[in-house]
Amino acid sequence: MMNRFRKWLYKPKDNVLNIINQIMDECIPQDRAPRDFCVKFPEEIRHDNLAGQLWFGAECLAAGSIIMNRELESMAMRPLAKELTRSLEDVRGALRDQALRDLNTYTEKMREALRHFDVLFAEFELSYVSAMVPVKSPREYYVQQEVIVLFCETVERNGKGVPKFIWNCNGP
Numbered sequence: 001m002m003n004r005f006r007k008w009l010y011k012p013k014d015n016v017l018n019i020i021n022q023i024m025d026e027c028i029p030q031d032r033a034p035r036d037f038c039v040k041f042p043e044e045i046r047h048d049n050l051a052g053q054l055w056f057g058a059e060c061l062a063a064g065s066i067i068m069n070r071e072l073e074s075m076a077m078r079p080l081a082k083e084l085t086r087s088l089e090d091v092r093g094a095l096r097d098q099a100l101r102d103l104n105t106y107t108e109k110m111r112e113a114l115r116h117f118d119v120l121f122a123e124f125e126l127s128y129v130s131a132m133v134p135v136k137s138p139r140e141y142y143v144q145q146e147v148i149v150l151f152c153e154t155v156e157r158n159g160k161g162v163p164k165f166i167w168n169c170n171g172p
Helices: 002-027 036-040 050-062 071-099 108-132 138-158
Strands: none
Touching: 002 050, 002 071, 002 108, 036 108, 050 071, 050 108, 071 108
């Protein structure tokens, strides 16, 4: 029941953010904030509702809430959350103004609002998710890749004597 409520709660936010993302892809494709850090998120975090949850989290933090008993992280993220929600309102205002004018051109004011929002959203996404779940640092990610490469090279060199169950996911 609670899961359905969350989906219902985040759905409109997801729709708005999806539309804004489509506009950013069209309007400022070369100026998008990098999101390479997302590959470090645990698999269970990467889903369709993440953007809506982040927006909701930013609104809660901006209003003074504390996330999941993490007071220090919440206090540290609060200024960013306030700036993000303010930036989102600027983007929505710029989009409303644009809708009343020429739909085929994007004003510099709108482009700047979109760039600013995109950077803030990416920064908030990394901060919020890192506060909620363990996210590997770039160094930890690199070390994990090195271990995988070393393992593969060792197995490749030895070739024989490798138990078949390592390669067969269905069992020995």
